[in-house]
Amino acid sequence: xxxxxxIDDNHIGRSSSHPLPRVALYVLMAVIGVLFSLFSVAYxxxxxxxxxxxxxxxxxxxxxxxxxxxxxxxxxxxxxxxxEGDIKRxxxxxxxxxxxxxxxxxxxxxxWRELVSFGYFVSTNPSYAFFYLLxxxxxxxxxxxxxxxxxxxxxxxxxxxETSDFSLKVNLCAIYxxxxxxxxxxxxxxxxxx
Amino acid sequence: xxxxxxxxxxxxxVELYHAKSWWTEKVFTQDAKLIAIQYGLTAFAIGFVxxxxxxxxRIQIAFPELSIISEGTYYQFITMHGMIMVVYLLxxxxxxxxxxxxxxxxxxxxxxxxxxxxxxxxxTYLIAVLVLxxxxxTPGGPTGAGWTLYPxxxxxxxxxxxxxxxxxxxxxxxxxxxxxTMGGLNYVITILQARTRGMTLMRMPLTVWGIFTAxxxxxxxxxxxxxxxxxxxxxxxxxTSFFMPALVEFGENLTYGGGSPILFQHLFWFxxxxxxxxxxxxxxxxxxxxxxxxxxxxxxxxxxxxxxxxGIGALSFIVWAHHMYVSGMNPYxxxxxxxxTLIIAVPTALKVYNWxxxxxxxxxxxxxxxxxxxxxxxxFLNGGLTGLFLGNVIVDVPLSxxxxxxxxxxxxxxxxxxxxxxxxxxxxxxxxxxRMLHEGMGRFHFWVTFVGSYLIYFPMHYLGFIxxxxxxxxxxxxxxxxxSSAADLNVFITLAALAVGFAQLVFIYNVFWSxxxxxxxxxNPWKATSLEWQxxxxxxxxxxxxxxxxxxxxxxxxxxxxxAKDDFIPQDVPNEKVKLAEGYSxxxxxxx
Numbered sequence: 126x127x128x129x130x131x132i133d134d135n136h137i138g139r140s141s142s143h144p145l146p147r148v149a150l151y152v153l154m155a156v157i158g159v160l161f162s163l164f165s166v167a168y169x170x171x172x173x174x175x176x177x178x179x180x181x182x183x184x185x186x187x188x189x190x191x192x193x194x195x196x197x198x199x200x201x202x203x204x205x206x207x208x209e210g211d212i213k214r215x216x217x218x219x220x221x222x223x224x225x226x227x228x229x230x231x232x233x234x235x236x237w238r239e240l241v242s243f244g245y246f247v248s249t250n251p252s253y254a255f256f257y258l259l260x261x262x263x264x265x266x267x268x269x270x271x272x273x274x275x276x277x278x279x280x281x282x283x284x285x286x287e288t289s290d291f292s293l294k295v296n297l298c299a300i301y302x303x304x305x306x307x308x309x310x311x312x313x314x315x316x317x318x319x
Numbered sequence: 320x321x322x323x324x325x326x327x328x329x330x331x332x333v334e335l336y337h338a339k340s341w342w343t344e345k346v347f348t349q350d351a352k353l354i355a356i357q358y359g360l361t362a363f364a365i366g367f368v369x370x371x372x373x374x375x376x377r378i379q380i381a382f383p384e385l386s387i388i389s390e391g392t393y394y395q396f397i398t399m400h401g402m403i404m405v406v407y408l409l410x411x412x413x414x415x416x417x418x419x420x421x422x423x424x425x426x427x428x429x430x431x432x433x434x435x436x437x438x439x440x441x442x443t444y445l446i447a448v449l450v451l452x453x454x455x456x457t458p459g460g461p462t463g464a465g466w467t468l469y470p471x472x473x474x475x476x477x478x479x480x481x482x483x484x485x486x487x488x489x490x491x492x493x494x495x496x497x498x499x500t501m502g503g504l505n506y507v508i509t510i511l512q513a514r515t516r517g518m519t520l521m522r523m524p525l526t527v528w529g530i531f532t533a534x535x536x537x538x539x540x541x542x543x544x545x546x547x548x549x550x551x552x553x554x555x556x557x558x559t560s561f562f563m564p565a566l567v568e569f570g571e572n573l574t575y576g577g578g579s580p581i582l583f584q585h586l587f588w589f590x591x592x593x594x595x596x597x598x599x600x601x602x603x604x605x606x607x608x609x610x611x612x613x614x615x616x617x618x619x620x621x622x623x624x625x626x627x628x629x630g631i632g633a634l635s636f637i638v639w640a641h642h643m644y645v646s647g648m649n650p651y652x653x654x655x656x657x658x659x660t661l662i663i664a665v666p667t668a669l670k671v672y673n674w675x676x677x678x679x680x681x682x683x684x685x686x687x688x689x690x691x692x693x694x695x696x697x698x699f700l701n702g703g704l705t706g707l708f709l710g711n712v713i714v715d716v717p718l719s720x721x722x723x724x725x726x727x728x729x730x731x732x733x734x735x736x737x738x739x740x741x742x743x744x745x746x747x748x749x750x751x752x753x754r755m756l757h758e759g760m761g762r763f764h765f766w767v768t769f770v771g772s773y774l775i776y777f778p779m780h781y782l783g784f785i786x787x788x789x790x791x792x793x794x795x796x797x798x799x800x801x802x803s804s805a806a807d808l809n810v811f812i813t814l815a816a817l818a819v820g821f822a823q824l825v826f827i828y829n830v831f832w833s834x835x836x837x838x839x840x841x842x843n844p845w846k847a848t849s850l851e852w853q854x855x856x857x858x859x860x861x862x863x864x865x866x867x868x869x870x871x872x873x874x875x876x877x878x879x880x881x882x883a884k885d886d887f888i889p890q891d892v893p894n895e896k897v898k899l900a901e902g903y904s905x906x907x908x909x910x911x
Binding site: 130133134135136137138139140141145148149152153155156159160163164167170171174247248251254258262 | 426427432433500503504507508511512513514515516517518519520521522538539542543545546549550553557558559560561574577578579582586589870871872873893
């Protein structure tokens with residue numbers, strides 16, 4: 126017992142060796158994951174009813190998926206360059222990732238426009254309603270990420286101190302973007318299969 | 320005895336934020352202690368509004384001939400009373416107020432890990448409260464859909480608040496959830512990553528364990544409410560049919576069709592059941608600590624108490640449909656959920672046994688916090704036992720939607736956790752203000768509240784037994800359904816409720832009076848072991864612990880340790896510094 130006490134006395138006080146912002150992001154991703162899972166459960170449950178109509182998938186959706194994949198890739202490159210200390214390259218990849226993300230969001234809005242022009246309104250049918258709701262929620266979470274992106278991109282333009290956690294911040298943005306890419310992929314597959 | 324050699328901390332302390340102006344120090348404060356007080360005052364303010372609503376409801380039930388409020392107003396009041404009390408008062412108080420104040424202090428941190436986010440979370444909560452409050456003053460008034468907001472009726476004509484009340488309620492809930500996600504991140508990450516040296520998870524007090532588990536529950540359960548609120552908003556504003564079946568209203572076919580009201584119920588109660596444990600678990604944790612301190616005895620079975628809290632938290636996600644036995648869902652679902660509901664009673668009962676065993680042969684000081692703890696144990700036991708009736712499908716069928724349910728949930732959610740909150744305020748008031756609450760007013764407050772609450776809710780179970788339905792504006796003259804004895808009982812209950820309400824006014828006066836004129840408290844007046852009482856200043860100042868963070872050498876329950884001169888050993892005192900009693904060579908070892 127005394128040995129355990131001695132071991133406990135030296136406990137550093139942390140449960141994980143990850144830095145604080147990373148732990149926070151993991152918890153946040155778990156919560157957002159639960160949110161999208163619950164929406165998916167509602168979607169699958171609703172599908173069982175007779176009035177479900179299949180929504181046509183505009184080709185633009187595939188293009189948008191490609192764009193968001195590229196933005197994730199840009200973030201990965203930004204992370205690698207930030208870790209190596211090449212701030213100029215990091216800045217370029219960050220800007221590219223941001224532009225591609227905005228491109229994705231605008232692309233999604235164009236998808237909505239296309240669907241509305243064909244008469245697929247949000248209130249016409251539950252299948253359409255879910256499509257608009259799920260894509261809107263995904264875009265909202267991207268906007269949240271863009272706030273962090275703005276902060277980190279701004280930091281890439283000013284000289285960094287030795288002890289700054291710039292490369293951690295870039296890495297965390299990248300992780301969040303990969304997470305939203307996975308969420309989009311799962312949503313897209315779910316919408317395609319139904 | 321071996322000396323504990325503590326190596327240099329390998330980690331740098333996170334730099335503490337210092338406010339630069341009056342606005343950022345007192346208003347947009349980032350100090351968790353001040354944020355806690357902001358949460359507490361806001362929660363009590365809106366909770367008082369809900370309390371007053373309940374007075375009107377009770378007068379209407381007892382004296383329907385007065386017609387003090389109309390039918391629509393009655394439904395608006397029950398809805399707002401329920402939603403405010405459960406979400407905006409109890410959740411905000413336990414997590415926002417107690418969580419913010421006690422977590423950093425009890426784990427040995429200078430502040431929460433994300434102070435800016437903490438500040439934003441409070442102001443988001445305040446906005447959510449204001450949006451809800453504003454619905455009282457909009458055309459049509461607040462929603463009268465019941466706190467459970469069941470569609471389709473929640474957004475249809477005939478339910479008060481159809482114009483804007485329901486929209487404001489749903490928007491307010493969405494804002495609240497965003498705010499509490501921010502706050503929840505802070506509490507979880509601070510507990511996991513910002514404890515001081517020597518503070519293992521198993522050396523944390525049960526208060527922290529209760530709030531931690533409740534926060535994890537909140538982070539996973541609130542999204543379900545968010546989902547249902549957003550979908551209902553879509554149904555109301557954009558005329559989608561997530562929850563709305565094909566309907567005819569006043570002879571007109573509505574454009575809705577194919578939606579599932581049961582889907583809403585599943586989503587709502589997937590949130591709703593963990594929500595009641597979000598309220599109960601911090602209460603369990605706090606009451607364990609209060610009993611230990613005021614009975615000068617370590618909590619019985621600490622490890623099992625921790626596992627019971629975690630187990631109850633996990634199980635709370637698989638019992639939700641016991642709120643839906645009469646919804647028309649598949650009876651086999653009912654069987655499954657009744658089983659899980661009975662299983663969750665096991666760790667809960669274990670906790671009750673352990674509280675009793677902590678008191679057994681303890682040096683019980685009948686201080687006001689201890690009185691509230693004893694009151695909690697009795698009322699929670701009572702309420703929990705009636706839960707066993709309601710948790711079984713067949714027994715629930717005649718009792719559902721009667722006053723039996725109302726009595727049950729008020730006992731377990733209304734009286735028991737509120738007694739803990741009150742006891743906790745009496746306990747921690749000296750820490751927060753440096754003064755003691757007035758003893759006479761406190762004892763009056765306790766006895767009227769405890770006895771009065773029993774007089775309100777115990778007889779109410781019998782009203783439920785004889786079938787008096789809930790959510791009825793008035794019962795009418797039918798002797799078969801509503802006997803004159805039931806009417807008399809309702810009058811009695813109302814009078815008890817008004818008396819208990821008066822006692823709360825005495826409490827509020829006590830709090831404000833004692834904050835200015837109360838007896839100055841000595842340092843650590845209750846002689847507690849936990850870290851919040853070991854700060855150099857009382858009340859603790861910004862930064863909490865002075866120049867050096869404490870180092871922890873023991874759990875939070877070293878009361879009446881054999882061999883120690885004092886009947887408590889604070890957590891940050893190493894063995895070699897403990898004063899020994901006469902006749903002992905070391906703790907637990909008598910001199911031969």
